[in-house]
Amino acid sequence: MNVLNYIYFILVGFGVLFSFLRMLLGPTSADRLAALDTLNVVLTGTIVFLALVFKNGLYLDIALVYGLLSFVETVLIARYLEGKK
Amino acid sequence: MINVIIIFIGILMAISAIFAVESKKIIDSFIALSLMSLLSVFLFVIMKAPDVAITEASVGAGLTTAVLVLALRKIGGDKE
Numbered sequence: 722m723n724v725l726n727y728i729y730f731i732l733v734g735f736g737v738l739f740s741f742l743r744m745l746l747g748p749t750s751a752d753r754l755a756a757l758d759t760l761n762v763v764l765t766g767t768i769v770f771l772a773l774v775f776k777n778g779l780y781l782d783i784a785l786v787y788g789l790l791s792f793v794e795t796v797l798i799a800r801y802l803e804g805k806k
Numbered sequence: 807m808i809n810v811i812i813i814f815i816g817i818l819m820a821i822s823a824i825f826a827v828e829s830k831k832i833i834d835s836f837i838a839l840s841l842m843s844l845l846s847v848f849l850f851v852i853m854k855a856p857d858v859a860i861t862e863a864s865v866g867a868g869l870t871t872a873v874l875v876l877a878l879r880k881i882g883g884d885k886e
Contacts, residue, residue, distance in 0.1 A: 727807070734814060741818055744841060745825060753837045760841060764848050771851055779856045786860055787847060790868040794840060797875045801833065804879075 726774060736763050754798055761791040811852060819845045832884040833875075840871050 737760065744756040765784050772780035819842055826838035843866030850859035878884065 730807070730811065737818070741822075741841075744837070745821070750831065750833050750837070753834055757837050757841055757844075761844060764844060768848065768851055775854070777856075780851060783847070783851060783856060783859045783863060787844075787863040787867060790863060791844075794867050794871045797872055798833065798837065801875050801879055 729770065733763060733767055750802055754795065754802065758791075758795050761787075761795070765791070808852065812849065815845050815849050815852070819849070832878060836871060836874050836878075839874075840867065843867055843870070 740756050740759045740763070744753050744760070747753045747756060765788050768780055768784040768787070772778065772784070822838050822842040822845065826835050826842060829835040829838060843862065846866065847859050847863050850856075850862060
C-alpha cells in the first residue's frame, strides 16, 4: 500500500466515526436514518476502492447489489416515518 | 493496516448490536440492525469472502428490513 491508501482510510475512518456517533445519539429517528444513509454511501464507495486495492473485479458486484438494496431500504423506512402521523 | 480496520469495524458492530437491543423505539432498533448488517458486509469484504458478502447484502439490507418494516406498519406502529 502506498501513502494514498493510508490517507484515504484515515479520512473514511473519521467520516464513519462521526456519522456513527450521530446514529447513536440522534434525537429523532429521522437523524438516525440520515446517518444510516450517509454510512451506506461512504462504505459502498469504500468497497469500490477495495476492489482497486485487491485488484479483483468481483467486489464491484457487491457494491452494485448493496447500492440498489440500500436505496430500497432507505425509501421503506422514510415512508414509514412519513406516514406515522 | 488490515488488523486496525478489522478491530475498528468490530467495535462499531458490537456497539451497534447493543444499541439495537437496548433501544426504546422499534424503528430505531431496525435502523441499528441494518447498520450492523452493513458493517458485517464490509467485514466480509475485508476478509476476502465476496460470495458471503453478496448473500449477506441481499438478505440483510433488502429482505430483513422490508419484512420487519411492513410487519410494523401492519400492526399499527409502536405504542409505548
